[in-house]
Amino acid sequence: ALLNDLEERPVESATVARALPPVGTPHAAHDPAQTDIVQILAKIKGRMVREGLRPRDYLRQFDKHNELVIARPDFYRGMASAGFVLTPLEMDTVMDVFCAPTRRRYIDYDRFCRTVGEALAQEGLERAPLLQPVPHAPPPPTNNFLNFEERSIVSKALDKLSKHHDQVSNIFEIFKEADREQCGSVPQVAVQRALSRRGVLALLSARELQLICKCFGYRRGCGDEV
Incomplete structure (x- = not known):
């Protein structure tokens, strides 16, 4: 009775009908x-x-x-x-x-x-010492760039200072006195003080003085010097 209740199934083959799919994800193409x-x-x-x-x-x-x-x-x-x-x-x-x-x-x-x-360095410069090394690293950015109008203003301001006749003291000596650390630059306040001691600060406008400090400015530490 039990054999009569079983469903008849077709005969299965012991061989594999087709190849099994590969296990895992396929290898991705490498980046060129x-x-x-x-x-x-x-x-x-x-x-x-x-x-x-x-x-x-x-x-x-x-x-x-x-x-x-x-x-x-x-x-x-x-x-x-x-x-x-x-x-x-x-x-x-x-x-x-x-x-x-x-x-x-x-x-x-x-x-x-x-x-x-x-x-980092260019070889062979000892054979041609006049060649300039190739700068691979960009130079540090500066804030000394002036457009045409600003360069004209600075040129006229420097022309005013060059025509002022000084018989008392040389302004370079005043700057050296203000540069106590002898680093070649002084704060902008020291520049105004030096020009005032020479008596030429009144010849410059605020715009001209600002552009002169910008043209010859130098970043030292957290402040700008001239």
Whole structure:
């Protein structure tokens, strides 16, 4: 009676009908920038300029025999110790580019350090001393920029001061007296006091005095000096 109540099922095959789908997510395509040696070197140079890192100081310790080449694991370890954060693919790209020609398992770290060292200094200047080093770091911003109108006002104000005949004292001596620290700059109040002692402060308007202080201004500490 029990066998009669069971439902009949078709005969199943013991073999697999089709391949099972792969387990896990498919491998994503890598970023092309991670294999671009130009962008990788720019990334390394930028970190060297910002933080003052020198990879040679960390890689040279693995060169026991002064062969200018080190093993790939040592190069990887030295770059990590120096603080250069690179992905494994970026590191492989760097090692493939700078590997020793006759020793594929070794990295020519000297050529690598000379290449990235261009971010801090330019080589070969002793052979051409008249060349100017390439400024990789931008100069600090200044507030001395004057437009055409402001430059005209400053020029006329300086012309007034140059025509004033002084028989009592030299204004340079007054500035040296105000510069007690001998740093080459004095506060703006000291400039007004020096011009007043010479008797030429009345010749300048407030606008002219302001632009003169701006033109020859110098940032020292938390204040502006002239």
